[in-house]
Amino acid sequence: MKEIKQIIQAYHQALSDGKKAVLATVVHIEGSSYRAPGARMLVRDDGMLTGAISGGCLEGDILRKALMVMATNKPLLVTYDTSDEGSNIISVNLGCNGIIRVLLEPIQQKNDHNPIKLLEKAISKRQKAILVTYFSPDDKKHVLQGTKLLFTPNGVTSDQDHLPFGFSFIEADIQNTWKQHHSGFIRFPDVANNAASFHAFMEYLEPSPALVIAGAGNDVFPLVEIAKTLGWEITIVDGRPMYANENRFPTCQLLLTEPKDAIGKVNIDERTAFVLMSHNYDYDKAILKTILHSPVKYIGLLGPTKKRDRILQELGEEGVAIPEDTGIPQNLFAPTGLQIGAETSEEIALSIIAEIQGIFTGNTGSSLRNLNGHIHHRKMGLVPSKKCYGIIVLAAGQSKRLGFPKQAVPFKGSTLLQHAITQAAALKTAATLTVISAGDEQRNLATITETEMVENPDFQEGMASSIRTGINHILKHYPYLEYLIIMLCDQPYVESSHLQTLIDTQQKTGKKVVASLYEGRKGVPALFHRSLFPKLLELRGDTGAKNLITELGNQVVSVPFPLAAYDVDTTVAIEKIADNNKL
Template identity: 30%
Template sequence: MANRLNQLLKQWRDSKDSQKWVLATIIETDGSSYRKAGAMMMINDLGQYFGLLSGGCLESDIMLQARRCWDSGHNRIVEYDMREEEDLAWKLGIGCGGMVRILLQPVDGENDYLQLDNLYALLEANEAAEYCQVIDQKSPKNTLSTAAPSDRPVAELGVFKQVLKPAPHLAVFGGGVDARPVVAIAMQLGWQITLVDPRTSYARDGHFDASVNLVRQPINSLGQSVWLQQIDMALIMTHNIKLDAQSLALVQSSAAKYVGMLGPIHRTDRVLDLLPINRDQLTKPLANPVGLRLGGELPESIALSMLSEAHAFIEQQDGLSISGILS
């Protein structure tokens, strides 16, 4: 299921005039909840929804509430309070123990599609945007700005404001068999993916989704590539020392915040000797050996390990067990 905002908007754009749509946004939570303020979902009159605001427990009722938006053309605010035994959420058996307030807004040409067309264009151009939604039960009045003063969603003076960012962009250097689960999992996360491999026998057609940006030029010729300044993460896994060295040199001038390289330390030392520099001279911190200690030897397990570390890094989390059961 697509949950990233750019994926939701793509689903909507393909039939924005042939179906009725509602945008559902969590504007406030208190206590335990599946998603936090800012989470969005798109709903249409075919009974389909894209994205999740709960673990699937609230969606059927949200769908019913959305129909009132189509009838009135106005916003609707609904609240599910799992703290109260008399509340609908409790009767639905959710039992998360928290409260969720959701703003439902009809999406149509009369309200300029809530600026979602323009928002999608900005996200596709790798630009962040401040999206503002007026919190009332009147006709929608949403505004969009490229200014991004705050990363934290806030509800103040009757307006819900949040900065919406493009999906994270991962560059994978190496199109071997073990790159396939890396790309597949990253796609499930909704990430943008650039796959780089100049070798004709690697990254073959049919092994990777058509939405992957496949780059086949020699690695040492890619220094001026636009995508280099759009990536957030890079994983180097060509299994070729010379190509790994070229890849590592290339990403030093990129926008990547996280760089991981597959292989043991002694092999990476050989890669660095080809540059020739040492680890202290790298402009980007190098995760090597790459990944979290998840165990498993199959390519899928290794892919999960690498992507878990990259995910934790860009989300600025520690990657530790939430329950502490592993400590």
């Protein structure tokens, strides 16, 4: 966040100075690199640089290319290979062993949704956001590349006139990125048969850490300075105006208040850390009492373990809930700081800040030399967009065992058919297809707007004919689809979360088939790569996709889902789900 703020400030200074500017953003890496995706640098036409995209190795070349972008007023994707001197892309022998893609964007001042404006809006409030930057490895000069869209809990802001895809096309991918709480790299299908395909860097942005310090003594100064260097938001809470004043802490928010009133004056979220160092036992205890069960992820208490134990004992006697097993709340770090032999106030401040950083990033703070593997666990995998997937709901058939249409069986205030369609449609893939019998009156049992109804003229043959009908429709109308999920309408406990797990598993493993595992066998719902469509089209009779799954053996990865074993083929099965499914 600090770098973003500096870049915004530098851009406004460039405007004031009458200078043009280009924004350089690392949008993807393969292998290792000094900076992660989201690293940015603002380049002015006079050569002034703000921010960094590497350790100083690429900046010179980026400056030269940025001047070209200013001249053409068009974006440019530059790819650096830091490991292969023989590559046909720009090779730089840095020893990082990675490929770095940097997007250069001219900043159009008159565009109300230019990248700087979107960055400004992204950090204007303490909230999470997703910033979408499109880039095209197939066409490095494509004019629709750029930082184009901002998603926040309050809505969507986008450069609508210059988007490769509208928000509705990428909404499912944004929502998935939001749920995963980390940035994603999405590969979109070429739906319009263009020469260039687009990728998107969906950058998951979180607010800067907010550090609240209870106490305004002299030993607070080093803590404030280090936090300020990191770009954290700092609040000082103290009841003594002689200590907590602007002359001593000009860059901090100051709260002159009693402990009981402090909690109501501080905006607390999961990115907030408290450090209690007032050197006043009652003041620290009173603050701790008000925040112990708040969303605060880190509460540091300065002082020895005896002080901690005494405070917790007294708070327990006052009715504050204290864990019985450990006696120490999970968010309380007392004594505060990492064990690095700190003695001076500066060293103690360093140990405290390092511990907070580790807690916020989920790291222990151990020595890197003892680490096996990569230093950074960045999720850089480029995954297919939801628009590369489709779902076929098999709902044709005569329900011979049941004696009447199973699709109409009541379930969760609707019918089995509608429930299956609703769960499939919730994934917002490119296509949700429901195969029904020719002339099937069951069409009236579903909300057609959630799905495409396709009639199977050969439904009496059995399930294989429905699979063929669905795949032939997909091949004709959605030729760009890469994966299909095949599911049945009579498995009542299959919900969208399980279907999403099939997709997640495929993206993690790269397998061509992901099946559900139940009763010791693999079956549907199952996901298939398009290379297996010919095999599915060869199915005949009442043979379903399960036979192909069995034939593929170890090529299939499975996801345990015992509830898939429940299907509705008999009146006994209907009775089991009749009372709102107590399973």
